[in-house]
Amino acid sequence: xxxxxxxxxxxxxxxxxxxxxxxxxxxxxxxxxxxxxxxxxxxxxxxxxxxxxxxxxxxxxxxxxxxxxxxxxxxxxxxxxxxxxxxxxxxxxxxxxxxxxxxxxxxxxxxxxxxxxxxxxxxxxxxxxxxxxxxxxxxxxxxxx
Amino acid sequence: xxxxxxxxxxxxxxxxxxxxxxxxxxxxxxxxxxxxxxxxxxxxxxxxxxxxxxxxxxxxxxxxxxxxxxxxxxxxxxxxxxxxxxxxxxxxxxxxxxxxxxxxxxxxxxxxxxxxxxxxxxxxxxxxxxxxxxxxxxxxxxxxxxxxxxxxxxxxxxxxxxxxxxxxxxxxxxxxxxxxxxxxxxxxxxxxxxxxxxxxxxxxxxxxxxxxxxxxxxxxxxxxxxxxxxxxxxxxxxxxxxxxxxxxxxxxxxxxxxxxxxxxxxxxxxxxxxxxxxxxxxxxxxxxxxxxxxxxxxxxxxxxxxxxxxxxxxxxxxxxxxxxxxxxxxxxxxxxxxxxxxxxxxxxxxxxxxxxxxxxxxxxxxxxxxxxxxxxxxxxxxxxxxxxxxxxxxxxxxxxxxxxxxxxxxxxxxxxxxxxxxxxxxxxxxxxxxxxxxxxxxxxxxxxxxxxxxxxxxxxxxxxxxxxxxxxxxxxxxxxxxxxxxxxxxxxxxxxxxxxxxxxxxxxxxxxxxxxxxxxxxxxxxxxxxxxxxxxxxxxxxxxxxxxxxxxxxxxxxxxxxxxxxxxxxxxxxxxxxxxxxxxxxxxxxxxxxxxxxxxxxxxxxxxxxxxxxxxxxxxxxxxxxxxxxxxxxxxxxxxxxxxxxxxxxxxxxxxxxxxxxxxxxxxxxxxxxxxxx
Amino acid sequence: xxxxxxxxxxxxxxxxxxxxxxxxxxxxxxxxxxxxxxxxxxxxxxxxxxxxxxxxxxxxxxxxxxxxxxxxxxxxxxxxxxxxxxxxxxxxxxxxxxxxxxxxxxxxxxxxxxxxxxxxxxxxxxxxxxxxxxxxxxxxxxx
Numbered sequence: 001x002x003x004x005x006x007x008x009x010x011x012x013x014x015x016x017x018x019x020x021x022x023x024x025x026x027x028x029x030x031x032x033x034x035x036x037x038x039x040x041x042x043x044x045x046x047x048x049x050x051x052x053x054x055x056x057x058x059x060x061x062x063x064x065x066x067x068x069x070x071x072x073x074x075x076x077x078x079x080x081x082x083x084x085x086x087x088x089x090x091x092x093x094x095x096x097x098x099x100x101x102x103x104x105x106x107x108x109x110x111x112x113x114x115x116x117x118x119x120x121x122x123x124x125x126x127x128x129x130x131x132x133x134x135x136x137x138x139x140x141x142x143x144x145x
Numbered sequence: 146x147x148x149x150x151x152x153x154x155x156x157x158x159x160x161x162x163x164x165x166x167x168x169x170x171x172x173x174x175x176x177x178x179x180x181x182x183x184x185x186x187x188x189x190x191x192x193x194x195x196x197x198x199x200x201x202x203x204x205x206x207x208x209x210x211x212x213x214x215x216x217x218x219x220x221x222x223x224x225x226x227x228x229x230x231x232x233x234x235x236x237x238x239x240x241x242x243x244x245x246x247x248x249x250x251x252x253x254x255x256x257x258x259x260x261x262x263x264x265x266x267x268x269x270x271x272x273x274x275x276x277x278x279x280x281x282x283x284x285x286x287x288x289x290x291x292x293x294x295x296x297x298x299x300x301x302x303x304x305x306x307x308x309x310x311x312x313x314x315x316x317x318x319x320x321x322x323x324x325x326x327x328x329x330x331x332x333x334x335x336x337x338x339x340x341x342x343x344x345x346x347x348x349x350x351x352x353x354x355x356x357x358x359x360x361x362x363x364x365x366x367x368x369x370x371x372x373x374x375x376x377x378x379x380x381x382x383x384x385x386x387x388x389x390x391x392x393x394x395x396x397x398x399x400x401x402x403x404x405x406x407x408x409x410x411x412x413x414x415x416x417x418x419x420x421x422x423x424x425x426x427x428x429x430x431x432x433x434x435x436x437x438x439x440x441x442x443x444x445x446x447x448x449x450x451x452x453x454x455x456x457x458x459x460x461x462x463x464x465x466x467x468x469x470x471x472x473x474x475x476x477x478x479x480x481x482x483x484x485x486x487x488x489x490x491x492x493x494x495x496x497x498x499x500x501x502x503x504x505x506x507x508x509x510x511x512x513x514x515x516x517x518x519x520x521x522x523x524x525x526x527x528x529x530x531x532x533x534x535x536x537x538x539x540x541x542x543x544x545x546x547x548x549x550x551x552x553x554x555x556x557x558x559x560x561x562x563x564x565x566x567x568x569x570x571x572x573x574x575x576x577x578x579x580x581x582x583x584x585x586x587x588x589x590x591x592x593x594x595x596x597x598x599x600x601x602x603x604x605x606x607x608x609x610x611x612x613x614x615x616x617x618x619x620x621x622x623x624x625x626x627x628x629x630x631x632x633x634x635x636x637x638x639x640x641x642x643x644x645x646x647x648x649x650x651x652x653x654x655x656x657x658x659x660x661x662x663x664x665x666x667x668x669x670x671x672x673x674x675x676x677x678x679x680x681x682x683x684x685x686x687x688x689x690x691x692x693x694x695x696x697x698x699x700x701x702x703x704x705x706x707x708x709x710x711x712x713x714x715x716x717x718x719x720x721x722x723x724x725x726x727x728x729x730x731x732x733x734x735x736x737x738x739x740x741x742x743x744x745x746x747x748x749x750x751x752x753x754x755x756x757x758x759x760x761x762x763x764x765x766x767x768x769x770x771x772x773x774x775x776x777x778x779x780x781x782x783x784x785x786x787x788x789x790x791x792x793x794x795x796x797x798x799x800x801x802x803x804x805x806x807x808x809x810x811x812x813x814x815x816x817x818x819x820x821x822x823x
Numbered sequence: 824x825x826x827x828x829x830x831x832x833x834x835x836x837x838x839x840x841x842x843x844x845x846x847x848x849x850x851x852x853x854x855x856x857x858x859x860x861x862x863x864x865x866x867x868x869x870x871x872x873x874x875x876x877x878x879x880x881x882x883x884x885x886x887x888x889x890x891x892x893x894x895x896x897x898x899x900x901x902x903x904x905x906x907x908x909x910x911x912x913x914x915x916x917x918x919x920x921x922x923x924x925x926x927x928x929x930x931x932x933x934x935x936x937x938x939x940x941x942x943x944x945x946x947x948x949x950x951x952x953x954x955x956x957x958x959x960x961x962x963x964x965x966x
Contacts, residue, residue: 012318022197038950077841078836081875087927087941114189116326117318117325
């Protein structure tokens with residue numbers, strides 16, 4: 001499971017960034033990237049099937065729990081390997097690692113709830129007929145192709 | 146102690162989204178979304194998400210202050226009241242009430258704005274206004290004239306039922322983000338979106354057709370489209386015959402207007418103009434969404450009337466999915482206007498120069514006498530302060546030192562007043578110039594009703610107490626009123642709303658008890674009336690029930706480029722900031738995302754000026770200069786530059802030239818030059 | 824006090840983060856990361872235990888032994904040139920990621936690209952592929 005974005009609906013308002021920061025502190029887990037003044041794409045953790053961040057994590061803080069790449073903050077030393085292992089650049093290390101946990105413990109991710117343009121979802125079924133694009137693909141074989 | 150969730154209305158824009166403030170042990174602990182809200186459906190933009198950063202900010206004013214040397218001394222409310230009595234009361238005694246001016250706040254509640262304008266008029270001054278003067282005054286004037294009512298004609302969710310959405314002079318994706326979700330739904334159902342803007346914005350991303358017109362040429366474009374529609378027989382003849390007056394004059398005024406001429410003036414290819422006109426006229430339901438790009442011009446009233454004309458000749462009003470939709474910026478600018486905090490209107494848009502109005506309110510307020518208007522507008526008050534026509538001002542929740550054009554003159558003007566009292570939540574640039582500063586409350590620290598851009602009145606509840614000795618603005622206005630000898634004692638906001646029910650016909654049925662989830666949309670003339678989401682369904686509140694079509698000739702902007710100032714400066718907003726920035730520039734999560742004043746320059750223009758991306762440059766106009774960081778882009782055409790006005794500096798540059806009727810300054814067009822610093 | 828094996832240390836941030844008395848100093852400046860292991864008497868072994876490379880050992884306190892320090896050049900991002908990571912850390916990532924997943928759709932070795940540029944590249948890919956209509960055409964033309 002991950003947060004999916006309908007790129008044709010994203011308006012680049014950065015509400016997802018601010019909501020994530022409000023809920024999780026630090027600088028949040030989402031970054032909106034602007035492309036040639038013509039599009040904005042929020043980059044989220046893909047919760048990859050074969051998670052390279054977890055593979056690089058020597059302490060087991062980052063690990064798979066079912067569909068989700070989970071993070072056990074008590075085991076993290078902030079070494080920084082995970083941030084370098086993520087192909088999409090969505091893991092950060094300040095004193096410890098910071099990564100999307102799909103708002104575990106909330107009814108739905110704050111970013112999905114807050115998006116004014118209704119561009120985000122967790123089920124990959126956007127509220128539109130048009131095709132949507134996940135900001136990246138999860139899974140070992142599909143990871144970067 | 147458990148956590149409670151208090152329903153509030155967002156303090157930022159006119160969309161009026163709802164969210165809960167979570168309160169624990171009397172302190173604001175967090176925000177919870179409101180999935181049941183009819184417009185936002187639980188969503189909330191970046192500014193709303195950051196709202197608690199303002200509420201809890203350490204720079205919040207906590208005590209009344211008076212000037213002391215280079216700084217400020219904290220004083221009691223009693224002393225503050227006494228100083229106001231001496232300062233404002235003194236001016237009234239010595240020079241007469243006509244030398245006193247008040248500015249109400251489009252961030253305050255309806256009840257507070259009603260009391261501020263009532264205070265002004267009971268004191269005998271006609272000079273009361275609010276910042277609508279700087280944004281939608283042309284809508285108030287133009288739509289009252291053409292359609293008989295100044296407000297968005299259809300609700301925001303109704304946009305999803307439209308088949309052609311024409312967005313002109315609005316960057317709603319950044320300024321009213323929640324409207325986007327409804328536009329997307331319309332597109333899902335096959336709607337065509339046309340966006341007209343001198344600049345490629347996040348809103349233009351939604352466009353199937355993008356008309357990149359030159360700044361200040363909106364009347365030309367709208368007239369050009371109207372001419373195509375008339376020529377090709379795409380008008381709604383039945384609607385024109387039954388519901389409008391003035392079509393013949395419009396048609397005559399447009400005869401001889403060639404599409405080539407329109408294309409030449411606007412810079413939009415003629416095929417695009419024709420195609421847009423055809424889409425708009427022939428779709429079964431078309432709506433026009435507009436904002437500052439239409440109003441902030443010396444031709445702002447004309448622009449609004451041209452928008453009305455287009456909708457009227459195509460019969461695109463009064464049905465679902467149609468409409469003329471001014472997007473009001475502030476959370477309560479619609480309400481401040483409805484409450485008559487305007488130079489030319491008493492509450493309910495009764496004209497201030499109509500003896501009937503004076504008679505009604507003299508009786509309703511038990512007053513001995515009331516001043517007839519029109520009074521000075523917000524911008525004119527500043528000019529009069531400079532020339533001595535105004536000697537004392539009471540400014541509530543407004544920052545003219547940053548929001549009016551020509552900031553340097555504004556500061557000098559305010560400094561020359563005999564007495565200035567400013568009521569605000571932060572020490573803004575305007576508050577810095579005051580003799581007395583009164584600490585007010587933010588949205589979650591008081592209760593009252595707010596009216597969003599859809600004419601939807603919603604009740605916002607009090608979540609926490611204001612900090613220190615700060616009070617709700619309603620309490621403060623009563624203190625000021627009593628200090629000036631008036632009988633101002635309202636125990637709470639609901640008691641003021643009850644008076645509003647009696648004096649503002651559109652709000653007659655909007656009682657406290659009825660304001661639950663979803664609010665009520667005015668006009669609501671009686672306590673059993675359900676409200677009026679869609680206006681003009683059966684006619685217009687004008688003579689004969691007919692709308693007025695008004696021919697508008699194209700006039701270029703007051704200050705064109707040339708000579709020393711070869712570039713056109715246009716101004717606007719960005720998503721994470723709000724207006725003059727007093728709230729958003731103090732919010733860490735917002736200022737970090739857009740930290741400084743910038744100027745967008747077309748890449749080719751920048752190269753010619755030897756300016757690289759990121760260079761600090763100096764932008765100069767006839768009013769002064771400001772420094773900004775250069776951003777090279779293709780979003781603006783050659784010859785046009787863009788600056789956001791959230792940072793001090795942009796309005797040092799803007800022109801004071803104003804629309805003759807609505808008296809709004811032409812923020813959108815100034816002539817400038819740019820040089821690299823150092 | 825600490826003994827560091829320079830062949831094993833990868834220049835990460837673990838030990839400097841976990842030391843309870845902040846005796847391990849790490850700084851990045853002008854493209855070089857420097858780590859200095861000050862003498863300590865604490866004899867806790869948090870840094871030893873939490874070193875990903877098992878490069879640290881505890882040895883008896885000795886005033887005459889110099890305090891270990893290492894410097895690492897920070898590798899330049901292949902796209903923007905910013906200096907973002909020590910080489911041994913990148914090598915370790917290369918060892919952990921399957922070889923056939925080390926090139927992005929443009930054929931670049933993404934591990935040698937800084938995280939900010941990785942996000943930008945992903946955004947560009949997604950925008951070019953997914954944006955439809957007027958904008959989509961402009962984005963695909965621009966490439």
